Amino acid sequence: MPVDEERRKAIAVAAAVGGVGVVAAAVPFVASFAPSERAKAAGAPVELDLSTIGPGELKTFEWRGLPVWVLRRTPEMLQSIKKVDGEVADPKSVRTQYPTPEYARNEFRSIKPEYLVAVGICTHLGCSPTGPFPGGVNAQLGNAQGFVCPCHGSTFDLAGRVFKNKPAPDNLPVPPHKYVSDTVVLVGDDSKA
Amino acid sequence: MAEHKTTYSGLLGWIDERMPTLMSEYKKHLSEYYAPKNFNFWYIFGGLAITVLVIQIVTGIFLVMNYKPDANLAFASVEYIMRDVPGGWFIRYMHSTGASAFFIVVYLHMFRGLMYGSYRKPRELVWIFGCLIFLCLMGEAFFGYLLPWGQMSYWGAQVIVNLFGAVPLIGPDLAIFIRGDYVIGDATLNRFFAFHVIAIPLVLLGLVVAHILALHDVGSNNPDGVEIKAKKDASGRPLDGIPFHPYYTVHDIFWLVLFLMGFFAILFFVPEFGGYFLEWNNFIPADPLTTPSHIAPVWYFTPYYSVLRAITSEFMVVLAVGLIGMAALTLMTISNAILRGAIAVGTIVVLLGFFTLDPKFWGVVLMGASVLIFFGLPWLDQSPVKSMRYRPGWHFWLLIVWVVAFLILGYLGTQQPTPTFTLISQVLTLVYFAFFALMPWWSRMGTFKPVPERVNFKAH
Numbered sequence: 001m002p003v004d005e006e007r008r009k010a011i012a013v014a015a016a017v018g019g020v021g022v023v024a025a026a027v028p029f030v031a032s033f034a035p036s037e038r039a040k041a042a043g044a045p046v047e048l049d050l051s052t053i054g055p056g057e058l059k060t061f062e063w064r065g066l067p068v069w070v071l072r073r074t075p076e077m078l079q080s081i082k083k084v085d086g087e088v089a090d091p092k093s094v095r096t097q098y099p100t101p102e103y104a105r106n107e108f109r110s111i112k113p114e115y116l117v118a119v120g121i122c123t124h125l126g127c128s129p130t131g132p133f134p135g136g137v138n139a140q141l142g143n144a145q146g147f148v149c150p151c152h153g154s155t156f157d158l159a160g161r162v163f164k165n166k167p168a169p170d171n172l173p174v175p176p177h178k179y180v181s182d183t184v185v186l187v188g189d190d191s192k193a
Numbered sequence: 194m195a196e197h198k199t200t201y202s203g204l205l206g207w208i209d210e211r212m213p214t215l216m217s218e219y220k221k222h223l224s225e226y227y228a229p230k231n232f233n234f235w236y237i238f239g240g241l242a243i244t245v246l247v248i249q250i251v252t253g254i255f256l257v258m259n260y261k262p263d264a265n266l267a268f269a270s271v272e273y274i275m276r277d278v279p280g281g282w283f284i285r286y287m288h289s290t291g292a293s294a295f296f297i298v299v300y301l302h303m304f305r306g307l308m309y310g311s312y313r314k315p316r317e318l319v320w321i322f323g324c325l326i327f328l329c330l331m332g333e334a335f336f337g338y339l340l341p342w343g344q345m346s347y348w349g350a351q352v353i354v355n356l357f358g359a360v361p362l363i364g365p366d367l368a369i370f371i372r373g374d375y376v377i378g379d380a381t382l383n384r385f386f387a388f389h390v391i392a393i394p395l396v397l398l399g400l401v402v403a404h405i406l407a408l409h410d411v412g413s414n415n416p417d418g419v420e421i422k423a424k425k426d427a428s429g430r431p432l433d434g435i436p437f438h439p440y441y442t443v444h445d446i447f448w449l450v451l452f453l454m455g456f457f458a459i460l461f462f463v464p465e466f467g468g469y470f471l472e473w474n475n476f477i478p479a480d481p482l483t484t485p486s487h488i489a490p491v492w493y494f495t496p497y498y499s500v501l502r503a504i505t506s507e508f509m510v511v512l513a514v515g516l517i518g519m520a521a522l523t524l525m526t527i528s529n530a531i532l533r534g535a536i537a538v539g540t541i542v543v544l545l546g547f548f549t550l551d552p553k554f555w556g557v558v559l560m561g562a563s564v565l566i567f568f569g570l571p572w573l574d575q576s577p578v579k580s581m582r583y584r585p586g587w588h589f590w591l592l593i594v595w596v597v598a599f600l601i602l603g604y605l606g607t608q609q610p611t612p613t614f615t616l617i618s619q620v621l622t623l624v625y626f627a628f629f630a631l632m633p634w635w636s637r638m639g640t641f642k643p644v645p646e647r648v649n650f651k652a653h
Contacts, residue, residue: 060482065374128482130484167552
């Protein structure tokens with residue numbers, strides 16, 4: 001029997017329309033993987049009180065489930081940052097993978113040199129580095145002061161800048177933040193209003 | 194259709210008249226599946242792998258009856274299983290020991306394939322299904338490891354999901370999409386639970402069936418690498434074949450008993466196996482704000498993890514030299530003009546990528562390649578004979594060098610990174626890849642011994 005071209009065409013059209021339906025049905029399944037409205041809402045800005053942090057002390061706060069570090073740096077600690085300008089991979093924080101906010105794109109990576117506000121998550125594979133270590137204590141840091149990631153050995157200075165030739169490509173991210181008073185920082189919102 | 198006349202009596206006859214498939218499949222895969230008579234110790238691991246699979250499925254079903262996939266409840270529910278559920282500790286330790294046992298058995302099963310060329314024509318599909326099973330196992334192990342919601346669960350998942358963050362452009366968004374949140378959280382735990390208990394097991398079972406069906410279509414290889422189907426008796430049975438059941442079922446059961454003795458010795462006396470089967474840090478509940486001071490994946494992932502850690506920006510130069518060397522060698526060997534052009538262009542593109550994209554990305558690529566390269570073996574191996582028995586002696590030693598490199602990489606992956614350890618893992622990463630990448634050349638070299646027509650076999 002000869003092939004009925006009309007019917008062949010009808011089959012092709014039916015298959016194509018059916019295929020579109022299958023693809024359309026797949027959309028909500030794929031979309032269900034994205035963060036839910038509840039997860040998004042949990043990402044609201046938080047206020048951090050800096051008044052309880054002693055000189056040289058690091059305090060960890062939580063924002064969006066991430067550890068946000070506030071390190072109150074002593075003048076001696078700030079000196080240690082200046083000393084390693086030549087040893088860090090991106091001293092001016094110009095890389096764009098984890099863009100540093102403009103107000104923190106300076107040597108100390110902060111609005112006020114005294115306080116470093118950074119997300120304590122290594123830009124390599126997301127472990128939380130330990131520290132701050134003073135110089136000459138940690139084998140991987142050598143004489144430099146800073147943080148060490150326990151997972152793959154990336155090291156960071158006290159401004160969260162990654163040292164050269166380490167697995168982590170970027171400096172520790174600086175979250176969007178602003179001072180609402182002298183000792184209170186709002187993390188998650190840096191609008192000027 | 195002609196009516197099926199059964200030769201069985203009683204209940205079996207009643208069934209056979211209504212569903213002849215049962216007995217015909219039993220014959221095809223067991224009582225009349227002719228396996229080479231010269232199988233040795235190395236042929237027990239397929240059967241053992243099926244046993245462990247059954248252990249994992251049965252214990253898994255019982256664990257799900259008490260486990261709660263909820264970030265607030267998961268850790269406590271596992272401890273509840275361990276302390277309060279009658280027999281719960283036994284079921285859970287069987288499942289955790291089974292996970293490691295699965296990888297031990299599968300690694301030895303794959304080593305057998307490497308030794309006797311079991312992936313060579315006509316068994317390429319058997320090997321590919323096997324590699325896919327291996328990938329599924331890795332997925333099962335990874336997704337399952339998050340469920341106890343301990344510190345290692347949490348930070349291990351954090352590291353692996355962030356691997357996808359290394360993909361240029363879409364990376365960070367992709368990582369959020371996989372987690373379903375900005376950090377590993379309840380959403381991540383729930384979806385990993387779904388993958389671990391239903392999605393991957395279904396795929397895995399399908400692949401196991403495909404692996405065995407493909408094997409039974411072409412027939413098993415053997416330590417001599419001789420095709421037993423080439424020499425058949427008058428009734429069409431291979432002269433060197435014996436029915437799988439009862440001969441190899443009994444053989445396998447003997448080794449299964451010994452295996453289970455070891456399995457339960459570990460389960461009863463050292464269930465954590467010194468922190469290798471269950472890591473110490475996983476007895477601490479997940480804390481998103483603190484990474485444990487030392488994190489390492491479970492032992493079966495550590496060789497690939499070492500490869501990941503070995504890729505630093507200084508090492509990229511060495512990789513570039515290696516790539517150029519490979520390209521030069523390939524260009525000298527291949528004469529097809531289009532292929533040569535494609536190789537030259539491909540090499541230049543990858544070389545540019547080496548120095549424009551982050552080393553972190555290439556670490557992820559090479560880690561993936563260290564697993565996926567197994568798929569290529571049937572075509573990388575160009576040796577004229579299958580079995581190591583008839584290949585030049587140094588071929589076998591090369592394989593042993595690779596195995597040692599694999600084991601040392603595995604050891605280094607469990608350790609803290611130090612400059613010396615990183616250097617060693619960089620050298621061994623090169624050894625690991627050179628073994629496969631240069632295989633099309635070295636596997637043809639040397640003096641091969643004549644392969645016998647029939648298998649070597651001495652009756653006991």
